[in-house]
C-alpha cells in the first residue's frame with residue numbers, strides 16, 4: 001500500500017506552545033481524507049508542514065517518502081490551497097493560469113480554463129473583484145492544474161454558500177476521481193465531509209486523537225443507550241469514548257471489540273459526525289480562567 005503522507009512523531013512549536021505534537025499518521029494514497037478539529041487544534045500547522053512551508057521542530061513528515069522542507073523536488077507532486085485562498089488580487093484568473101504554466105512543469109492549463117469557464121468565472125477581471133466563493137474556485141482550479149498526486153486543502157469551502165459548497169465538493173470529487181489524487185481536506189463542516197471523505201483524522205489540542213478509514217472506524221464504534229452506567233464492564237466494549245448521563249439513563253459512545261452483548265442496552269450504529277463529536281468531547285480542555293484575569 002502506497003503512503004501519500006506519513007508523519008512520525010511530528011511536532012511544531014511556537015515559543016513554548018506546541019501547535020502540533022507527537023503527530024503520527026499514515027495516509028494511504030488514493031484516499032479523500034477529512035482533517036477535523038476545533039479552532040487552534042493544529043490543522044493548518046500540519047498542512048503547512050506537509051507542504052514544506054514550515055520546518056518541523058520534532059519528528060518528520062514525508063510526502064511519497066520525501067521530506068518536503070528539505071527536498072523541494074517533491075513539491076510538484078503537492079497541490080495546496082491555503083485558508084482564505086490567498087491569490088494575487090490584481091491578476092486576472094486568465095493571468096494566474098498563465099503564471100501557473102510558467103512555474104509548473106506538468107501544468108494542465110486547459111483543465112483550469114475549462115473548469116473556470118464551466119463555473120462562469122470571468123477570465124479578465126482582477127480576482128480581487130471576484131466573490132470569496134469564486135476566488136476559492138480559482139484557487140482550486142490552479143491547484144488541480146498542477147496535476148498533484150496529493151492535494152491539501154485548508155478549509156476550502158468556508159467562504160461558500162451551501163449550494164456553492166455542495167457544487168464545489170462535487171466538482172472536486174469529480175476531478176480527483178479519475179486522477180487517483182489523494183486529498184487531505186480540513187473543514188469544520190462535518191455533514192459535508194461525511195458525503196465526500198473515506199478517511200478521517202481528528203486533531204485535538206495539537207495531537208492526533210483518531211485516524212483511520214471511515215468504514216473501519218464506523219464499524220468499530222457503537223452508540224448505546226441504557227440504564228445508568230457506573231463504569232462496570234460490558235461484554236464486547238473495549239472502551240467508552242464518551243458518556244453522558246441522566247439520573248436513570250446513560251448514553252455511551254463506545255469502541256467495540258466485536259459484537260456488543262448487553263440485552264438491557266439499545267445499540268445503534270454511529271455516523272462520522274457522532275464519532276468526531278465524541279472524540280472531540282473526550283479530549284475537551286478548558287483554558288484556566290487565570291489566563292484571562294485582568295491584572296489589578
Ligand SMILES: Nc1ncnc2c1ncn2[C@@H]1O[C@H](COP(=O)(O)OP(=O)(O)OP(=O)(O)O)[C@@H](O)[C@H]1O
Nearest residue numbers: 014018019020037038039040041042043044045046
Ligand atoms: N505563526 C504563529 N505564531 C504563534 N502561534 C501560532 C502561529 N500559527 C499558529 N499558532 C498557534 O498554533 C496552534 C495551532 O494553530 P493552527 O492554525 O494550526 O490551528 P487550526 O486547527 O488550523 O485552527 P483553525 O480551525 O482556527 O484554523 C494555535 O494555538 C495557534 O495559536
